[in-house]
Amino acid sequence: MKKVTINSVASHAGVSKKTVSRVLNNEPNVSAATREKVLAVFKELDYTPNPIARGLAQNRSFIIGCLYDNPSKSYITRVQTGALEACKENNYNLLIHPCEFRGDALINNIEQLLQTSRLDGIVLTPPFGDFAELASFLKSKKIPYARVASALLQDDSISVRSNDEQGAFEITEHLISLGHKSIAFIKGHPDHSATQQRFKGYRRSLASHGIEFDERLVEEGNFSYHSGVDSARSILDLSPRPTAVFASNDYMAAAVLKLATQRQLKVPDDISIAGFDNAPIARHIWPGLTTIAQPVEEMTKQAVTQLISHIAQPQEKPYQVTLESRLITRESTSAIK
Amino acid sequence: MKKVTINSVASHAGVSKKTVSRVLNNEPNVSAATREKVLAVFKELDYTPNPIARGLAQNRSFIIGCLYDNPSKSYITRVQTGALEACKENNYNLLIHPCEFRGDALINNIEQLLQTSRLDGIVLTPPFGDFAELASFLKSKKIPYARVASALLQDDSISVRSNDEQGAFEITEHLISLGHKSIAFIKGHPDHSATQQRFKGYRRSLASHGIEFDERLVEEGNFSYHSGVDSARSILDLSPRPTAVFASNDYMAAAVLKLATQRQLKVPDDISIAGFDNAPIARHIWPGLTTIAQPVEEMTKQAVTQLISHIAQPQEKPYQVTLESRLITRESTSAIK
DNA sequence: TAAATTCATGACACCGGTGTCATAATGTCA
DNA sequence: TGACATTATGACACCGGTGTCATGAATTTA
Known part of the structure; x- marks a missing residue:
């Protein structure tokens, strides 16, 4: 059985x-009869074109x-889901490439990636979207890219984000509206640019209610569950103990919840807990987490869809969009007693 | 700036x-002087070979x-992690392709995948590893594949699994050793072949202690958190209520835990709960889940490593390995009162 | 009806590498 | 030093598609 070419x-x-x-390729200038004949042979021989040869001729893959480097696995899963949807709709495939954000190796690593597998475009997920050096490297290599959930970098590339600052503002407003004044914050x-944005929103809300910002209530996390445990420990040891904790993502919030429960604290009666992202874990635990x-998925899907259409036909003006986020209240927050 | 070829x-x-x-390609028969000269030009022109052209000439990508279709996202994440490690070590890249297991579309879908992106090999994750039709399709297309965590299919391909039956046996033994006799089971x-295997292990343990199998204690799940909630509802409504629940994965176990807690039951005092997989959620909740x-990651890494070496040099005998799993006891199980 | 235009088709180069084989250069041995 | 083996190198075809352009046939226009 020879190969069919x-x-x-x-x-x-x-x-x-x-x-x-x-x-x-459905090109014009083929007579109906010829087209039929060829199509029949396609069927008869069970022919499928070789994508690599096509790629070589058209310089496309x-x-x-x-690209990702994210302590939150569920975030990556969601990113992938959105990216895959966009790829599927456009007959593209998705190659995943985790790599360390820190360190000089990054650019080399990406260069290696482009060498071993020619990509038509790259999606930059946090924190890569904010790394100017990477952006200019990709530009120099003429690799189109799209940024997801990136706030800082002002360039002319495709970018889809949501308003982290506003989300953090709203959830802090929610806590304050419940009577909380001593609200701890886990960065x-x-x-990640989201880190600063969320912190900003928290502070803006406090300020708008005349609540003095207290540095002792702020802990440095890194979005991982483990860092949430460490931060939770410090926060729960404070005296007086804050009446609420706002963690910058749901993983860290879940860690606070676990530690608080272990210490016999009732959530939300003794302490309210809020997260961010609406990760699956926010509804998989009891009490469910109030979150943003x-x-x-939608951000990533839009970013990839635009990226693909940009590849097919470079646009004059970049697609830059900010999507809405929304507050979801669950059982982990309640009015102060 | 012309392209460097x-x-x-x-x-x-x-x-x-x-x-x-x-x-x-580090081939022999190049004089040292010539090699030096060429390497210098590589540097000077910043040359990187075109992977697509290479792929066309060598028929490799x-x-x-x-391939996956799994309700448990964290399982997929772990599979990806293992696969990526193996790829990285061998300068391969990983393309992810979720697709529906059920339905005739599957084979077409895979065919499409192979058309649009020539793959050197495929990892089949549950439940794909047990689908004989797919295996023979891939064989007919001469695409090497490796199976992860698949129990049933007896073929001559690479396969790395763990002993689900034994794991389920051990965790049931653990519950019985704590004095439990009425142990509910969520399938x-x-x-997925793991479903039958785990069920078997559960029954074997019961039988070995002369505990009569009770069909009313068995619920049909599907590995998703949501299905766990439904099953939990039925189980907690039973009268008399079982003293322990063994769910076939941690997501469903977490669902049982959440519902039990919502209903004011104390875990493990009122009811013990055990899961399977040691997913992140097992240690992210309180009480932590006893699990297998x-x-x-290791299974997948080995499978992909073998797959890649098979691609480079087809082996005579297939690599088929069963890795050990182990019991992890946490706070969700305790001796019956 | 002749000239001009449009359409259908194929010949051929090309994308950027690798494999095969011939040949020139060098080394080895008697 | 001649016969022979070994090494270094290049010419050229090939992988399986696409792009460019020439050509002859069919159609329209004057």
């Missing part, structure tokens, strides 16, 4: 390679790369 | 393409595909 189809159908190629990973729902 | 390097260095290719997804730790 465009040549075998051509000779079988008694036409030239080029004509077969025309049929393959139909593969999008997804996210310092490399971010459309991570 | 093997031709530009060749003319720059004053040698033939083929000699450049030899240097590129250096990409492994990972996994019917398409499966080396999912």
Whole structure:
């Protein structure tokens, strides 16, 4: 059983390679009769074009790369889900590439990636979207890219984000509206722009209610569950203990909840806990976490969709959009007694 | 700035393409002087070979595909982690491809995948590893594959699994040793071979202690958190209520825990709960879940490593291994009162 | 009906590498 | 030093598609 190529189809159908190629790509200037004949041979020989050969001729791979370095696995899962949807709709494939954000190796690493697998475009997920050096590297290599959930970098690339500052503001407002004045805050990973944004929103809300900002209530986390445990320990040891904790993501909030419960504290009666992201864990635990729902899948899907259409036909003006997030109240927050 | 290809390097260095290719691939029969010269030109022109052209000539893509359809996202994350490690060590890349297991579309879907992106090999994760039709399809297309955590299919392909039956046996033994006799069981997804295996282990343990199997204690789940909630509801409504629940994975166990807690039951005092997999959630909740730790990452890593070495050099005998799992006791199980 | 235009098709180069084989250069041995 | 083996190198075809352009046939226009 020999391999079926465009040549075998051509000779079988008694036409030239080029004509077969025309049929393959729905190009004009093929008579109906010829088209029929070629299509019949496709069926008969069970022909499928070789994507690599096509890639060589057109200098395309139909593969999008997804770059990430994120302590929150569920966030990555959501990013992938959105990216995959966009790829599927456009007959693209998704290649995943985790790599360390810190360290000089990054650019080399990406260079290696581009060498071993030519990608048509790259999605930069946090924190990569805010790394100017990487952006300019990709530009120099002429690799199109799209940024997801990145706040800082002002460039002319595709970018889909949500308003972290506003989300954090709203959830803090929610806590304050419940009577809380002593609200601890757990920061996210310092490399992520969301970390600063969420912190800003927290402070803006406090300020708008005349609540004095207290540095002792702020802990440095890094979005991982483990860092949440450490921060929770410090916070729960405070005296007087804050009446509420706002963690920069749900993993860290879950850690606070676990530690508080272990210490016999009732949530939310003794302490209210709020998270961010609406990760699966927020509804998998009891009490469920009050949080901000971010459309991570949707953001990524839009980013990748735009990226693909940009690849097919470079746009004049970049697609830059901010999607809405919304407050979800569950059982982990309640009015102060 | 023109593109740098093997031709530009060749003319720059004053040698033939083929000699450049030899240097590129560390082939013998290149004089030291020539090699130096060519390497210098590589640097000077900042040359990187085009993977697509190489792929066309060698009929390889250096990409492994990972096929999955799994309700447990964290399981997929772990599979990816293991697969990525193996890929990284071998300069391969990983393309992810979720697709529906059920339905006739599957084979077409895979065919499409192979068309749009030539893969050097495929990792089949549960439940795909047990689908004989898919295996024979891949064989007919001459695409090497490796199976992860698959129990049933007896074929001559690479397979790395762990002993689900034994794990379920051990965790049931653990519950029985704590004095439990009325142990509810939540099954996994019917398409997954692990589902039957775990059920078998549960029954074997009961039988070995002369505990009569009671069908009313068995609920049909599908590995998703949501299905766990439904099953938990039925189980907690039973009268008399079982003193322990063994769910076929940690997500469903977490659902039982949440519902029990919501209903003011104390875990483990009022009811013991055990899971399977040692997913992150098992230690992110309070009380932590007693569970069976499966080396999912390691299984996948070994499978992919073998797959890649098989691609480079087809082996005579297939690599088929069963890795150990182990019992992890946490706070969700205790001796009956 | 002749000239001009449009359409259908194929020949051929090309994408950027690798494999095969011939040949020139060098080394080894008697 | 001649016969022979070994090493270094390049010419050229090939992988399986696509792009460019020439050509002959069919159709329209004057």
